[in-house]
Amino acid sequence: MGEKEISKKDYLRRLSSVNDLIQAFYRSRMAGNRSIPRELITEASRAVLEGVREAILAARDEMSLKSINTDTEELVSLVEKEVQERIRPSFRRVVNATGVVVHTNMGRSLLPAPAIEALRNAAAHYSNLELDLETGERGSRQMHLRRILCELTGAESALVVNNNAAAVLLALTAHARDREVIVSRGQLIEIGGSFRLPEVMAQSGARLVEVGTTNKTYLEDYRRAITSETAAIMRAHPSNYRILGFTAEVELKELAGLAHEYGLILLDDLGSGVYPDLSRFGVSREPTIRDSLRDGADLVCFSGDKLLGGPQAGIVLGREELVEAMAGHPLARALRPDKLTVAALEATLRLYLDPERALSEIPTLAMLTADPETLRGRAQRLAERLSSACPDLEIEVTEDVSRAGGGSLPMEDLPTWVVAVNSPRLKVNRLEENLRRCDPPVMGRIKEDRLLLDVRTLRDEELPLVVEAFRSATGAAGNGKGAGGTSKGNPP
Numbered sequence: 405m406g407e408k409e410i411s412k413k414d415y416l417r418r419l420s421s422v423n424d425l426i427q428a429f430y431r432s433r434m435a436g437n438r439s440i441p442r443e444l445i446t447e448a449s450r451a452v453l454e455g456v457r458e459a460i461l462a463a464r465d466e467m468s469l470k471s472i473n474t475d476t477e478e479l480v481s482l483v484e485k486e487v488q489e490r491i492r493p494s495f496r497r498v499v500n501a502t503g504v505v506v507h508t509n510m511g512r513s514l515l516p517a518p519a520i521e522a523l524r525n526a527a528a529h530y531s532n533l534e535l536d537l538e539t540g541e542r543g544s545r546q547m548h549l550r551r552i553l554c555e556l557t558g559a560e561s562a563l564v565v566n567n568n569a570a571a572v573l574l575a576l577t578a579h580a581r582d583r584e585v586i587v588s589r590g591q592l593i594e595i596g597g598s599f600r601l602p603e604v605m606a607q608s609g610a611r612l613v614e615v616g617t618t619n620k621t622y623l624e625d626y627r628r629a630i631t632s633e634t635a636a637i638m639r640a641h642p643s644n645y646r647i648l649g650f651t652a653e654v655e656l657k658e659l660a661g662l663a664h665e666y667g668l669i670l671l672d673d674l675g676s677g678v679y680p681d682l683s684r685f686g687v688s689r690e691p692t693i694r695d696s697l698r699d700g701a702d703l704v705c706f707s708g709d710k711l712l713g714g715p716q717a718g719i720v721l722g723r724e725e726l727v728e729a730m731a732g733h734p735l736a737r738a739l740r741p742d743k744l745t746v747a748a749l750e751a752t753l754r755l756y757l758d759p760e761r762a763l764s765e766i767p768t769l770a771m772l773t774a775d776p777e778t779l780r781g782r783a784q785r786l787a788e789r790l791s792s793a794c795p796d797l798e799i800e801v802t803e804d805v806s807r808a809g810g811g812s813l814p815m816e817d818l819p820t821w822v823v824a825v826n827s828p829r830l831k832v833n834r835l836e837e838n839l840r841r842c843d844p845p846v847m848g849r850i851k852e853d854r855l856l857l858d859v860r861t862l863r864d865e866e867l868p869l870v871v872e873a874f875r876s877a878t879g880a881a882g883n884g885k886g887a888g889g890t891s892k893g894n895p896p
């Protein structure tokens with residue numbers, strides 16, 4: 405016991421001081437990087453020394469003590485790693501090889517090129533965000549979006565807020581506060597990221613009146629629930645699930661007839677808000693935004709960054725006096741979109757004026773409707789590059805299915821091509837983890853002990869990034885040591 409304490413003391417004594425370590429760091433490779441603040445280096449050095457000190461104190465025997473490297477050179481490389489970690493932005497690019505197009509955890513929709521250009525402009529320059537250039541007077545940021553939204557959809561009026569959750573909250577607050585809203589039990593949804601319809605409803609001050617059962621709701625159920633307190637009937641798109649089997653749902657048209665018979669508002673929360681009919685691409689027929697308006701919804705709301713393929717936003721369309729009441733509500737000010745959203749959304753919407761252009765230029769739509777032969781070609785190119793970069797990988801190009809994601813089209817199996825990878829030396833979970841720690845991280849999906857790279861969500865320019873990540877994740881780069889955590893997989 406006593407001996408061990410003595411040798412621990414020796415180890416501790418051998419550690420460099422914070423100052424010596426900082427000096428050593430400045431003599432190291434990273435020292436050329438002048439942009440690293442000195443304080444950060446000091447903090448990193450302290451953290452490293454603290455970590456080593458703790459490891460020494462926690463060592464249970466001579467063996468584990470001996471395994472702790474206290475050489476200054478080793479400590480400097482730990483400081484370098486620590487500094488790397490600390491200067492690396494938290495929000496980073498990721499390569500999405502999951503095939504999930506509207507991946508909520510990876511930022512949902514990628515913006516089309518004109519929207520990216522519009523974002524740049526809005527960010528770099530002053531703009532007429534709230535300036536009427538005809539009169540020189542104050543205008544509304546909504547004016548940039550209202551006309552084109554009405555033109556595209558035939559709606560009387562339109563309002564854009566921060567996201568669809570905000571749109572639902574505002575609609576219910578402005579039109580049903582302290583009154584009743586009837587919803588089918590089959591539509592009391594929870595969407596990922598804690599959007600729960602009953603809770604949003606409670607927050608708005610509207611009282612939820614549930615009708616029907618989980619699998620079946622009839623028009624009569626709605627009719628019986630109407631009282632003098634009823635403000636609205638709401639339909640919510642079940643987004644991320646479907647009720648199958650013995651089911652009954654009331655058509656929107658019939659709901660509209662009932663609502664209008666009693667002077668009630670029919671609110672349709674479409675969720676994804678698909679604009680073009682995608683059924684000719686083998687995607688099942690979803691009610692489009694126009695269908696909903698045509699079938700008589702008084703207010704329709706949906707997300708900007710799901711199947712519409714634009715920036716995060718909540719779009720409300722509908723009858724003018726209803727939309728105006730929402731726009732004038734004090735809550736609208738708290739939920740308004742910022743100028744970057746306005747710019748990117750307008751640019752995205754303009755693409756819809758030419759439906760073919762929308763399908764080819766809006767990444768979300770292009771990925772969803774990608775031709776299987778194109779996908780197959782891309783998968784083959786990726787497989788070839790991977791096998792020449794990492795010859796020990798077992799690689800197969802095979803068919804699989806992708807998902808739309810974002811709570812959109814949950815039952816849809818989109819036929820796709822994937823590169824299925826198996827490493828004889830790494831367990832699949834380890835491979836997945838190593839790829840996740842690369843820079844940029846590469847995210848695939850695991851299926852039956854293989855890592856699948858679904859090329860639906862990859863662009864050709866990204867293939868070299870995937871290859872580089874695999875080289876580093878499997879140790880094919882350099883001397884054959886596994887090096888997941890230290891990759892700089894960022895080829896020219």
Ligand SMILES: *Cc1c(COP(=O)(O)O)cnc(C)c1O
Nearest residue numbers: 567568569641643675676707811
């Ligand atoms: C996604 C979704 C929402 C929430 O939309 P956000 O834009 O993510 O706020 C609300 N309702 C439905 C039906 C949805 O699918």
